[in-house]
Amino acid sequence: MTAKASGETVDLPGFFADLVRCETRLYNALNDRLRELHGIVTSQFEALRHLRDHPGSRVADLAAEFAIGIGAASKTVDRLEKKGWAVRQPNPSDRRSSLLALTDDGSRLVDAAEKTFTDGVADLIGGALDSSSVSAVAQALSTLRSVLERDQIGTPAG
16 A cells, blocks of 8 residues: 655555554663663653653543553552652542543653663664654654544543
8 A cells, every 4th residue: 555645656555664663673772771770661660750740640641642541641650659759548529430640750851761772762763764764754743642632533432
């Protein structure tokens, strides 16, 4: 299957394969750096960063942000709690849910890991693409993500 864009033919299955393989390799490379320097993996860093940047989030908010099921998000929080990096607190407006917060250790960890993550992304992407290519890819992926999220495509059912 191909698509035409601006007179060019694009191999969409090839584009999809490249997109997924790049994401996997970037994620794995960042995993290695974060694990080596901070003892965490990329998914833990992303969850900690989300909790830092969105105080009072719920498990459902994590699930929505990362397009994962509620059960997977809850297990992620369980692991963060077990490590002493996050806590569940009572939600004063809904006793059926909890509000999530970072502990002091979690805050220190995510702040320390931020530079490793940011430098890693810059090395991996900036080392392969010039700034105009990065801008074009970033804009295209932002648009694609917005459409997928708007239309609730790929949202887990539970």
